[in-house]
Amino acid sequence: MTNTTRALLGATALSVVAMAASAQDTTLTIATVNNGDMIRMQGLTENFTSENPGIAIEWVTLEENVLRQRVTQDIATNGGQFDVMTIGTYEVPIWAAQDWLLPLDNMPAEWDQADFLPAIASGLTADDKLFAAPFYGESSMVMYRKDLMEAAGMEMPDEPTWDEIKAAAEAMTDEENEVYGICLRGKAGWGENMAFLTAMSNSYGARWFDEEWNAQFDSDAWKNTLTDYLELMNTYGPPGASSNGFNENLALFQQGKCGMWIDATVAASFVTNPDDSNVADQVGFALAPDNGLGKRGNWLWAWTLGIPAGTDAPEEAKKFVAWATSKGYTELVASEEGWANVPPGTRTSLYENQEYLDAAPFAEMTLASINAADPKNPTVDPVPYTGVQFVAIPEFQGIATAVGQQFAAALAGQISAEEALANAQNLTQREIDRAGYGE
Incomplete structure (x- = not known):
């Protein structure tokens, strides 16, 4: 080490x-x-x-x-x-x-x-x-174990869908040997779990606000995002995931405990460094997943x-x-x-x-991911804000931290996905109204 x-x-x-x-x-x-x-x-x-x-x-x-x-x-x-x-x-x-x-x-x-x-x-x-x-x-991308994919008889596409990610996570999960199919950010924070979930939601057709600054957590797109995230994490993720951010997942992947990790492209050099990573010679890379709607789940x-x-x-x-x-x-x-x-x-x-x-075998994919992100048009439907995994307004930091706490609580099993989304909708709308947006 x-x-x-x-x-x-x-x-x-x-x-x-x-x-x-x-x-x-x-x-x-x-x-x-x-x-x-x-x-x-x-x-x-x-x-x-x-x-x-x-x-x-x-x-x-x-x-x-x-x-x-x-x-x-x-x-x-x-x-x-x-x-x-x-x-x-x-x-x-x-x-x-x-x-x-x-x-x-x-x-x-x-x-x-x-x-x-x-x-x-x-x-x-x-x-x-x-x-x-x-x-x-950085942007974000899929880092995965090539040896585990090969053992499962599967091949990771360069441009995977979320359905393909789910299938790979299922195939690579080996709880007996403490290998989890997927590791994702669960720690509450506007730059931790909400960075990942906001980018993921873009690929599901979700958005933080419509063009009149109405919060959108009561939409089907956000329900599908959070439901699929919780299913991935609860079924194929590591225990205690609601405490895991970038550094915790990095350590898990380096130790060989993650089949896949979708996170910052900057992590690529750490997971392929043989001085730090037990699986350095088995790491492959793919673009962040999509759902066929024209947006990938990658950030900038x-x-x-x-x-x-x-x-x-x-x-x-x-x-x-x-x-x-x-x-x-x-x-x-x-x-x-x-x-x-x-x-x-x-x-x-x-x-x-x-x-x-x-x-750096990850160099070209890193550059492609960075160039593909579009802060001015981050979502499928139009929005009044810029930013891919954040909303570029001063109030976002406080609002998204509170929303992240709700989603981390859902991941920890303390509240349901429906409760987390309802709470997110109410607190977001309250704060955005208080700040005077949409008037």
């Missing part, structure tokens, strides 16, 4: 690591999520501090839901705790509109902003200015580095952001960990690099 995996499995809610501070240094406090690529970045930070001897780094590493709460509270109150924040595609345009983020102007020429993938950069741009730098970009996301307007070290913060999201950083990771493990999904040049394409 590598240090990266130990950090992922053993990360506490909060860990703070200071990097070589001295009295005369400028110390940058950086809030980040406890995902593998960010853990790796921390291990390489000495390369930055050695090149910038007047800057020290203090890391605040948090579980995803906690990170979202902490950075949102800090930036909304101008708390000034952080100089650099790891934030996502959802937050950047909303916070930029509030003047909470500094634009990334006057960056070094070699940083090459034009090289960022248009699908990723467009979600981080407001008024023609980039307000956060993508550290890695980037974890980015943004600089809050309240920092007292903006130039030093820009230096760090430029370093961590540069082509040079990509080459540093490649030299230390191999090309397959570099942060994916941000730069056009990476997908033109034959060394990367040869080392």
Whole structure:
């Protein structure tokens, strides 16, 4: 087991690591999520501090839901705790509109902003200015055990349907040996179970709101989405799934306990790394499933580095952001960990690099999934919002967290699917009316 995996499995809610501070240094406090690529970045930070001897780094590493709460509270109150924040595609345009983020102007020429993938950069741009730098970009896809599919006499299509996913999950489930046919996010959170379920619902013809901002959880499309999700998880999923998010499912898949895992494309390098994964040589990839309605269940996301307007070290913060999201950083990771493990999904040049394409069997499918996602037209029927696995309004974070709690309770068997959907409908409509949408 590598240090990266130990950090992922053993990360506490909060860990703070200071990097070589001295009295005369400028110390940058950086809030980040406890995902593998960010853990790796921390291990390489000495390369930055050695090149910038007047800057020290203090890391605040948090579980995803906690990170979202902490950075949102800090930036909304101008708390000034952080100089650099790891934030996502959802937050950047909303916070930029509030003047909470500094634009990334006057960056070094070699940083090459034009090289960022248009699908990723467009979600981080407001008024023609980039307000956060993508550290890695992702969509979602199916990761599956080729050996288990072969043993079942089945073959995974490159473009599977949800019915084909269900059949594969049934065939690969072996509870006696603790192999579960499918692992999906169950942990409550707008960026955890609701990211997956919202993307899944798009492929079922569901939507959060109609064009008049009426909540849609009382629709047949949402009923079918949640019913099929619960059936998959309760019949073919691991026990305790309502506590499993990205990192928990990653660990299960690496241990060989999942026949399939539908999640972020960024996970591909971790499940195919033989230092971390027991099944590294048996992993296949397919596009996220569909139902023949013209939309797949894949999302679009980037974890980015943004600089809050309240920092007292903006130039030093820009230096760090430029370093961590540069082509040079990509080459540093490649030299230390191999090309397959570099942060994916941000730069056009990476997908033109034959060394990367040869080392990463998932590269082309990752790029295809990212380019296929359409935040402006995320659903089968028209909607008044943008965003694939989220609704790009400030209120969504609170609403979707509450809805996610209802769906996690249904997965845990505490309430029925019908109760969860009714509760989701009522709370969503109440909050959206209170906020004045649709008037």
